[in-house]
Amino acid sequence: MRQILYAPEMNLSDDFRRADGVKGEVHSIFSSVINLLFMIEGERRIITLIRQKIPLLPECIRVPDAIFSMLEIQLKYGIIKLMDGVCIGDILLMLNFSLNVKLYLPEKIDGSSEEVLVSNIRRINALEYSVNKKADMESLPFRFGRSAGILAKGYLAESQDIIIEAYQELVGAGHGLTPSCDDAMLGIMAGACTWFTIMDRVSGKDKFLKLSRQMLQDLIQQRQTTEISCKYLKCACRGNFSVSLCELMEWLACAGWEDSLPKKQILSIADTGHTSGMDTLYGLKIFLKEVIGCIG
Structure with missing residues (x-):
């Protein structure tokens, strides 16, 4: 059974928000950053998970340290973008797009x-x-x-x-x-x-x-x-x-x-x-x- 967690802050483009059933993969991992790679509308797109201490960047999801650590453990079990969030292993990271911060x-x-x-x-x-x-x-x-x-x-x-x-x-x-x-x-x-x-x-x-x-x-x-x-x-x-x-x-x-x-x-x-x-x-x-x- 999937554990549901919530991302408190993000900046995501409309085409990524619309994506549903798109598989992703780990691009790179650092101490405070996880880069996920998706193919969105024919373009290679990197969506980045960052720890709370890092100021928000474009096309990023900012999460508390505890959630970041939990997601890090689940990366090897698969990544898929769903309509309402990103599924990473047994965790569904829900994306409330009313919390989407505009960086335009x-x-x-x-x-x-x-x-x-x-x-x-x-x-x-x-x-x-x-x-x-x-x-x-x-x-x-x-x-x-x-x-x-x-x-x-x-x-x-x-x-x-x-x-x-x-x-x-x-x-x-x-x-x-x-x-x-x-x-x-x-x-x-x-x-x-x-x-x-x-x-x-x-x-x-x-x-x-x-x-x-x-x-x-x-x-x-x-x-x-x-x-x-x-x-x-x-x-x-x-x-x-x-x-x-x-x-x-x-x-x-x-x-x-x-x-x-x-x-x-x-x-x-x-x-x-x-x-x-x-x-x-x-x-x-x-x-x-x-x-x-x-x-x-």
């Missing part, structure tokens, strides 16, 4: 303006915070930092050709389970998604999605990087980012002078992975620098 960045940015963004970029550039880490991007050959800058310029110039050329130089480059250059691209894309949404409330988000479409198709069709990194880059192309990055971008787009600086969000991002979070902040900083250079 354009929806987080409301009542913002170019002036507010520029003001907050200058505020955040002056922010001093103590992080005993360095971005791996800083140790890579100069050409990768240059390509990251070109990617940022490509978005600001609304040039898909420049974007895809820079992407081809960056994708899969660097070190780690999510290579450093991929993480930097996440930061650049979060900045670009925010920028377009602010500049055009009606169609800005569609412009970002259109500019990222060729990159998304490449990520779906072929693997030039790790599958885990591919997952988060595909999410970014669709406008979905981690809760900490969404909150930081929301602050940049909307915060007034009375609002405190977003130290918590910056530290949360910085603590992600070995250097992944620092590389994401590196990419975001590059994009914000280009914004200031673009508008003076």
Whole structure:
């Protein structure tokens, strides 16, 4: 008889929610993360189980430590996505989709303006915070930092050709389970998604999605990087980012002078992975620098 448990928080796409009777398999296991692989509508999709201490990520299910440990034991007995949850061995992890947290960045940015963004970029550039880490991007050959800058310029110039050329130089480059250059691209894309949404409330988000479409198709069709990194880059192309990055971008787009600086969000991002979070902040900083250079 199956034991029924409940997931308290998640971010799942509509196509995964609709999937029924789809078998999955274990992709990889780490101390606080279990990556499950499913074939959803012809696309390899990784759904990640994370422990409670980890901030919510796109296409993830966040569970208490006790449930995480129970699921870990059951993995070898089979995985199947059902209409109302995920069956892992003898456990049915129920998914209450009313608890689904949206991490679609354009929806987080409301009542913002170019002036507010520029003001907050200058505020955040002056922010001093103590992080005993360095971005791996800083140790890579100069050409990768240059390509990251070109990617940022490509978005600001609304040039898909420049974007895809820079992407081809960056994708899969660097070190780690999510290579450093991929993480930097996440930061650049979060900045670009925010920028377009602010500049055009009606169609800005569609412009970002259109500019990222060729990159998304490449990520779906072929693997030039790790599958885990591919997952988060595909999410970014669709406008979905981690809760900490969404909150930081929301602050940049909307915060007034009375609002405190977003130290918590910056530290949360910085603590992600070995250097992944620092590389994401590196990419975001590059994009914000280009914004200031673009508008003076």
